[in-house]
Amino acid sequence: MDASTLTDRFTVLAISVLYRGCAIAVAWKIVRSNQPGSWEPYWKELLSHLAPAVPPDWMVIVLADRGLYAKWLYEPIVGLKWHPFLRINRIGKVRPVGESHFRWLSSLVPEVGTSWSGLVDCFSEAACRLPCTRLSRCDEPYAEAWLVVTDLAPEAANIVWYSMRNWTLAGFKDTKRGGGPWHQTKMKDPERAACLWVAIAVATLWVVSVGGQAEATQTCSGLEALPEQHIARRTATKQSRPRLSSCFGQGLRLILVALLQHEDCPVGRFLAQPWPSELAPCKKPNRKGKEKKKKSRGQKQRWRQARRAAKAAS
DSSP: OEEEEETTTEEEEEEEEEETTEEEEEEEEEEETTOOSOSHHHHHHHHHHHGGGSOTTSOOEEEEOGGGOOHHHHHHHHHTTOEEEEEOOSOSEEEETTOSSOEEGGGGSOSTTOEEEEEEEEOSSTTTOEEEEEEEEOOTTOSSOEEEEESSOGGGOOGGGGGGGHHHHHHHHHHTTTTOSGGGOOOOOHHHHHHHHHHHHHHHHHHHHHHHHHHHHOSOOSGGGSOTTOHHHHSOOTTOOSOSSOHHHHHHHHHHHHHHTTOOOOOOOOOOOOOOOSOOOOOOOOHHHHHHHHHHHHHHHHHHHHHHHHHHHO
């Protein structure tokens, strides 16, 4: 679950199903960006409407970034027999079970390369205190440690699952410049915009199902399918991307090719994929590139100033 804005007109509160690096919206509420008030009633309403559609024997984890964490969100998710996986800020205190005093949240993962999980009382204030499991991990080159609260037992939860929340951001991108028409709408009424999202969600479901089936059944799965002495395998680094093309992009291309060749449109299907068990490598930011760009802009500015001075002198 996450929120996305469209300029200064709309804020979309969306709950999405995550699948193979993509997100398919299944429940949403669109409000005006400058509308005052809390999002609490909207999120609770979305969860209550979605709950009857989910089989009771499914294991469901609900991922949300630290900007959405609240005790009033954690408790309804647990009440639905789902499992919250909510990231929290480093500001605050925690008391591991068995200890008598609270300490700072950041003290459990003090440096890069450390991790911790266990039962805790999160937050020292009585009104905000939350008995839960806290998962923590600090890896390079991520800017900050991951601090996640859940109701799962420490041995039953893997903080790596939180990495799937990035698929939600990919889903928002797919509805906009990644292939969808959401960023081009001229609508100003949130209710009409919510109707447009029905078409966007159905189209995303179709496109991702086609692309996901293609990814799951393709004959060449990547570097593993190449000979050991192949140049691509010898030059691969840990920063290599595990997925070179999204399922949304693959599905969109397959549908367009079928239309251009006057063939029947493909109908995809969803094939299960194991949840991630290892953290995908994150590419380090290219600071040298930024420095070069800054230098290039400075050179252009000096060149413009010299040109203006030459014109003024003539």
